Every structure is written in C-alpha cells, then in structure tokens.
Amino acid sequence: MPILTFGTEAQKARYLPRLCDGRSFGANGASEPEAGSDIFSMTTRAVRGGDRWVLNGRKVWITGGPIADVFLCFATTDPSKGVLGITAFLINRDTPGFHVVREIPKLGMRTAPMGELVFEDCELPAENLLGREGRGARIFNAALEWERGAILASVVGTMRRQLDRCIQQARTRKQFGQPIGKFQSVSNRIVDMMTRLETSRWMIQRYAWLKQEGKDATIAASMAKLHVSECFVQNSLDAVRIFGASVTLSRGAWSAMSATAWGASSSPAPTTSSATSSPSTCGSDRWMSTRPVGLIASKTWAWKKSTAQKGKEPRFRSPGRRGG
Numbered sequence: 001m002p003i004l005t006f007g008t009e010a011q012k013a014r015y016l017p018r019l020c021d022g023r024s025f026g027a028n029g030a031s032e033p034e035a036g037s038d039i040f041s042m043t044t045r046a047v048r049g050g051d052r053w054v055l056n057g058r059k060v061w062i063t064g065g066p067i068a069d070v071f072l073c074f075a076t077t078d079p080s081k082g083v084l085g086i087t088a089f090l091i092n093r094d095t096p097g098f099h100v101v102r103e104i105p106k107l108g109m110r111t112a113p114m115g116e117l118v119f120e121d122c123e124l125p126a127e128n129l130l131g132r133e134g135r136g137a138r139i140f141n142a143a144l145e146w147e148r149g150a151i152l153a154s155v156v157g158t159m160r161r162q163l164d165r166c167i168q169q170a171r172t173r174k175q176f177g178q179p180i181g182k183f184q185s186v187s188n189r190i191v192d193m194m195t196r197l198e199t200s201r202w203m204i205q206r207y208a209w210l211k212q213e214g215k216d217a218t219i220a221a222s223m224a225k226l227h228v229s230e231c232f233v234q235n236s237l238d239a240v241r242i243f244g245a246s247v248t249l250s251r252g253a254w255s256a257m258s259a260t261a262w263g264a265s266s267s268p269a270p271t272t273s274s275a276t277s278s279p280s281t282c283g284s285d286r287w288m289s290t291r292p293v294g295l296i297a298s299k300t301w302a303w304k305k306s307t308a309q310k311g312k313e314p315r316f317r318s319p320g321r322r323g324g
C-alpha cells in the first residue's frame, strides 16, 4: 500500500505486479534496538551523496525479514529535524551493504519469520527514495493504519474456529455425569467468547467500511487492533480452561491457537500431571488444576531426567520442544 499511495509510476511498475501476484514478498523495517514505541527516535542514517544515498544502521523485529525480496525501510536524513527528518526507502534484498543478519526465534506466529537487518555503507540510487525526503513519518503512519486495521482480520477466523471447538468440547466432555457445558461457569465462558468474537468482527468490518468510503480510519484501526488482540488472548485463555488437561497434549493448529495465551499470561495453566492421570477419567473430578506453571515445569524436568537415566524415552514433550 505505501508504494501504491506514495510511489512514482516507475516504482509502481517495478514492484507492484510482483508483490501482488506473489513473486515478491515485502517487509517493513522501522524498529531498531533503541527505537520501539518511540519509533521516530530511530538512528539509522541516510546521507546523500550526489544521486545516491548511503545508509548505515540496524533494524530489528522485522516480520518477513528472512524471506522478503523488497524492504520498505525508514532512516533519518536529518537528525536535527526529528520526526520531519525521517525518510522512506525501497531496498532490494541483494543490494550491496544490506544484510539480513539473523532470523529471530519467536514464541508464536512462527510461520511468519522475523529478522534483523543491517546497513553497512549501503548505497541506494536516488530513485529508491519513496515519497519525498522528510516525509517518511507520513508514509509510516499511512502504512501502519492499513496494518493495524487489517492484520488481525484472520484472527477473527481463528477465534471462530476456537469457539466452535469449545462448544463441541462443552457438549461432549462429561464430568460429574453431565456435559461440562451444563455448568454455568463453562457456559458463561462460551457466551463471553462469542461476545468477544462478534465485537471483534464488527470493529474490523467498521474499519474496512471507513476505508471503503475513503474516510479517516486512524482511530478505528488502532481500536480494532487493541480490541481484537485483547479479545483473542482472553478467548485463548478461556479455550485452554475449557479443554483442561487435554489441551496440553494437542499439537498443530490447536496448540498454535492457544500459544498466545501460554505466552501472554502468567496465570497458572490448566494442566494436571499427565504422568499420573488418565485423560478419560481423571480431570476436574479428581482435583482442580491450579498448580503454578513453574512447579509443573520443574517436575516435568525432573521426571524427564529420571526416565532418561533409566534409558526410557519421555512420554510427552514440553511446549518448548514442540516442533514447527
């Protein structure tokens, strides 16, 4: 979108067809080790020399960094002007002096790899400047409005799937002689999850409608990102609680969905000692699972160590060893 909105005709022709049909992948480089929330305090420096720019600096947390072909990066062309000194540049991956130095491992969303970028006397032709010199903040904010509003649209689908699975679990899992959904504390959770799903959907649709109408969507985009992400974390925690011990044994999509909750919360994970309980009979019936995660982790480690000493393979793997 920044290229479409601020690019020259030559830049649009060069980059957009490949980005749109998937032959190219783009990334956005703004954050630096010392410039996070205070993004316009960035120190990556671009100095003009004739018809070329020379960039030096470092960017971190760049989504898509390890795989992108083209990067929209921000640098200061005049530190004395603060935010008005920020300028945007388009950089091809193979530009001399531009390096993707490492892939940063992540807790969740591991299919979107994250990288760190370094500029070492990286020379760019003048035509790689996007927009006008000193207008980078405007481009950054415009790009971020799209990102904030749209990035969590897919999460609404995940929340829908999460909810469907929780309803199914509440109907089929029986404890104390009845489906757990008959307990009000479980059905209330499902009502709350559904309400969060609906409000999230509406906020994203409202943002999309504002964009479609050509209206200012800055606040709507920020509110949507805040609301949907908070709701997703909360729904993931509720889903983990509804599934009880069985969630600790799942893999793949279900684990990915609840990874947000695992990472975001310091509250005790609803788990029982898998080494001793039988999944079909000994869940909440036996004891309410509120043991601190640290205690369980240290017990798991001790148990693994003892089984390893006896030459046996551990029967389950901790979340830290999950593949994918």
Ligand SMILES: Cc1cc2nc3c(=O)[nH]c(=O)nc-3n(C[C@H](O)[C@H](O)[C@H](O)COP(=O)(O)OP(=O)(O)OC[C@H]3O[C@@H](n4cnc5c(N)ncnc54)[C@H](O)[C@@H]3O)c2cc1C
Pocket: 027, 028, 029, 030, 031, 035, 036, 037, 038, 039, 060, 061, 062, 063, 064
């Ligand atoms: C999954 C993911 C993907 C990302 N992808 C990209 C990307 O593609 N490109 C890119 O450039 N960056 C990316 N980032 C980086 C992201 O933009 C930064 O994480 C964000 O700007 C916050 O900076 P920080 O992490 O350094 O936190 P900090 O700024 O250090 O903030 C730490 C804490 O301090 C609080 N805080 C900071 N300032 C204030 C204040 N004034 N008042 C009150 N509280 C404050 C924050 O709210 C936060 O709780 C990504 C981050 C994540 C997590």
